[in-house]
Amino acid sequence: MSTTSILMTVLGIVIFAFGLLFSIAWHELGHLSTAKLFGIRVPQYMVGFGPTIWSRRKGDTEYGIKAIPAGGYIRMIGMFPPGPDGRLEARSTSPWRGMIEDARSAAFEELRPGDETRLFYTRKPWKRVIVMFAGPFMNLVLAVAIFLGVAMSFGFQTQTTEVAGVQQCVIAQSENRDSCESSDPVSPAKAAGLREGDEIVAFDGRRIDDWATLSDRIRQTTGPATLTVLRDGREVTLDAVLKKNAVAKKDADGEVIPDEYVVAGYLGFAAKTEIIPLSFGDSVVRMGDMIEDGVDSIIALPSKIPDLWSAAFGDGERADDSPVGVVGAARIGGEVMNLDVPAQNQIAMMLFLLAGFNLSLFLFNMLPLLPLDGGHIAGALWEALRRNVARVFRRPDPGPFDVAKLMPVAYVVAGIFICFTLLVLVADIVNPVKIT
Structure with missing residues (x-):
């Protein structure tokens, strides 16, 4: 790998890393903004995990960046309600009970006088839904x-109705070969005189605006058909006789299904692809x-x-x-x-x-x-x-x-x-x- 290639690879990784950090920060901003909107105290807003490499406190919240850019979090007080007795329960010897108590204890870390009205669990359910949904929604x-x-x-790379190339003969797509054999019939497109650079604007007298419509009409047709093409600035009508052939099967969205074929009408040309907004x-x-x-x-x-x-x-x-x-x-x-x-x-x-x-x-x-x-x-x-x-x-x-x-x-x-x-x-x- 050349030095230029290495530098470009590093650049791509760095760009993605910054995009990742921004996405995480953006996610947590959704939680933070709605939590503060509903009066919930948020002690920390952090991007990343592990050791803190930078932080600054503003108001009730410490904002910071941690060393491992694999996630982020905000810490809200009172994520879980107290135990049945209204207090943090004593530590249990049961490992399952201990997990519950650890989570409950963490929810009340940094509890200060006056925070009783700023706990997450005290907010109405619809407000808690908004706070938790705000992150993914961002x-x-x-x-x-x-x-x-x-x-x-x-835009996207899109097939158009312009001809990029004409097949010389009829070959079943399931055969996965490019060269013609003496027994292969001439393709309908070649026999009709279709040329590279032609733009098909009508099929059997009906105007065509996109490749998906043209492809469907070709597949639905066998036998004689007319093609109207735009060639050198003027429209030319060609007569073609479409043949049946094994062609790639498409799903309901018009996408090709790999290694599946159907018998349909066949013209025999490759559509040009362009990036179109x-x-x-x-x-x-x-x-x-x-x-x-x-x-x-x-x-x-x-x-x-x-x-x-x-x-x-x-x-x-x-x-x-x-x-x-x-x-x-x-x-x-x-x-x-x-x-x-x-x-x-x-x-x-x-x-x-x-x-x-x-x-x-x-x-x-x-x-x-x-x-x-x-x-x-x-x-x-x-x-x-x-x-x-x-x-x-x-x-x-x-x-x-x-x-x-x-x-x-x-x-x-x-x-x-x-x-x-x-x-x-x-x-x-x-x-x-x-x-x-």
């Missing part, structure tokens, strides 16, 4: 803003698809573990859709800066990488599991439901839901997450996902 806002901004100003509406649709894919990826995480293990400790290949961690994403950032593409393409790819990271933070944190934000949201919603049910049936108020009682489960969940994170880390180091 990541969603950042992801949407970056995605829409880049999609509308830069999207309209606001199309950008929103693409963002929706991105969120849907993100949800599917979160759901599919458990099924990825065997392949990850094989890629990390065996001779298995690392799949393109394999989960990546911070290290893997940073390596991808380094690769982006080494691509032989214009600088604006590199910037767009880095921004998309950051948008995807923020979307993942939002979706992951919304899982209704402690210690994630979604777990605290679920606890507040359950408390609201219990109190409303009690009010309807005129029963005594059950009081705050003691989320601390779920801490043993939270430790198990955290342990699973840590093991998964370490597995991804090993795979990112020994068998990384590569975009090249």
Whole structure:
């Protein structure tokens, strides 16, 4: 690897690291701002974990940066209510009970006179939901803003109706060969006189504006058809006879399904691809698809573990859709800066990488599991439901839901997450996902 390549790789990693730190700080700012809005005292706002490398106190809160940029946190007093007797309970010899009491004790650290009215658990459930949701929501806002901004100003690589090349013969795509054989019939596009550079503007007399529509109409047609092409500034009509052929199967969104084929109409040309900015509406649709894919990826995480293990400790290949961690994403950032593409393409790819990271933070944190934000949201919603049910049936108020009682489960969940994170880390180091 040349010195320039090394420098560009380091630059990509540094850019991603700053983007990561900003995303974490932005997330915690959501928690901090809403907590202060509702009068909850926040002793600490920290970006990173481990030893503190810089901090400054302003008002009630210490703001700082820690050495390991792998997360962040704010510390609010009174995250959990006191025990049944109204006081912090004595230390128990039961390990499960001890976990609960440790969590409860930590929630009351730095309690000062007058803080009785500034405890997190004393706020109404809807306010606690807002405080816990605000962090992930900030990541969603950042992801949407970056995605829409880049999609509308830069765009995506998109197939157009311009002809990039004409196939010489009809070859089933399932055969995976490029050269023609004597038994192969001439492709309909070549027989019709279609040329590289032609722009197809109509098919069978119906105007065409995009590749997806043209592709669908070609697939639905066998036999005679007319093509209207824009050639050298004027429209020319060509007569073609489309043939049946085994072509790649598409899903409901028009995306090609790997290694699956269907018999459909075939013309025989390659469409030119260009980077085209999207309209606001199309950008929103693409963002929706991105969120849907993100949800599917979160759901599919458990099924990825065997392949990850094989890629990390065996001779298995690392799949393109394999989960990546911070290290893997940073390596991808380094690769982006080494691509032989214009600088604006590199910037767009880095921004998309950051948008995807923020979307993942939002979706992951919304899982209704402690210690994630979604777990605290679920606890507040359950408390609201219990109190409303009690009010309807005129029963005594059950009081705050003691989320601390779920801490043993939270430790198990955290342990699973840590093991998964370490597995991804090993795979990112020994068998990384590569975009090249």
